[in-house]
Amino acid sequence: MDPLIELRTLIGRYCDGEGICPTVVPRLSLIRASQPTEPRATVYEPALCIVAQGRKRAMLGATIFDYDPAKYLVVSVDLPIVGQVVEASEAEPFLCFRLELDVPALAALLLEMPRDAGSGDSAGLAVNAITPDLLDPVIRLMRLLERPADIPILAPLAEREILYRLLLCEQGALLRQIALADSRLSQINRAIGWIKRNYAAPFRIETVAREANMSPSSLHHHFKAVTAMSPLQYQKQVRLQEARRLILAERADAATAGFAVGYESPSQFSREYRRLFGAPPVRDAARLRMSSELAFSVA
Structure with a gap:
């Protein structure tokens, strides 16, 4: 079977509901969307994302990153991103494999490889062309969902090979930087x-x-x-993301959420919240509770 077709089949089998589906394999989750979503501000954590079907867009500042079955996404640090599923339907839903990056495992693997930390700065997010060498261990990791008893022994081996293939890719220097304490x-x-x-x-x-x-x-x-x-802009994004979580998950009112995350002025909080999320807190919360978009808050 073609590897992408097999990946698509396996994701569809083990993620039959909308949104994020955790799995019994450590650090592995699957994502499904049956329709495009609106642009959503969220935080991407260090991870590898491989799309088996459909297309997604991540916007970091003014830079746009599109990824689909031909390209995978790597995130190296926690980043406030605007994400959007741009290609999905009931017949052909967006399907995505997401593996959280194990930094200690990356560091251990680097000890066995020539040290090459690269030079210069690069964004903490990159898109690269998918390769058969990377897809092979990804498929083997997914197949373990059919044989849970094998996961403790074989999942670390497949994950190690995935990390190794990533270190050899075009953005391998970026991943090396994650694991090097002096980088x-x-x-x-x-x-x-x-x-x-x-x-x-x-x-x-x-x-x-x-x-x-x-x-x-x-x-x-x-x-x-x-x-x-800037660091101050990053802090603002983190504050507003946490305020949104408090409003949605804990049913906090806007004033309470704003004070909880460090805002002293309710009007300033409401203004900056609307600027980031496109609506004031109460309207934004009502909109999200009436839709399925909340399920897609992670890459």
Whole structure:
């Protein structure tokens, strides 16, 4: 069977509902959408995404990344992204394989490979052409869903080969940067982690720079190269994403959610929320509860 057809068949078999379907394989989830979605602001975590059918778009700043059965997406750091399923139907739904990147496994694998961290900065998101060498272990990992007893032994082997193939690809240097503790990307990742842990409090750029072991000017330059935004813009995105979660999942009112994530002015919170999500908090929450779009908040 053609590998993409087999991947499509397996995803359809184990993800028969709409949205994100967790699996018994660690770090592996499947995604299904039976219709295109509106552009949605969300946070992509480090992962490999392979589309078996349909097409999706990810927008990082002003840059657009389209991925489909010919191209896969790799995300190296937590990034606020605008995502959109742009090709899907009831007859041919969007089907996607998503594997969270295991950073310790990447680091261990690098110890057995020639060290080549690459140079320069690149965005924390990339799209590459799919190859048979990458699809092969992906299919073997998916087949394990049919034989759960084999997962503890064979899933780590297939995942290791997937990571190895990614390290050999065009964007392999980007993935090497994730695992190297002394790399620029790892420093930016530490800054991102600090902001995510402390998003509700005001911060000075010097504080985040110390966390990343960088000068403030260097942090600002490299942070923007990787995330397409400044640290303060990143904090704003994280705040608004968390506020949206509070409103939707915990039924918090807009004022409570705004204060919880660090806003002192309800009007400023509502204004910035509308700018990011396209509607004020109450209307946005009502719209999402009336639709199935919420299921597609992850790549």
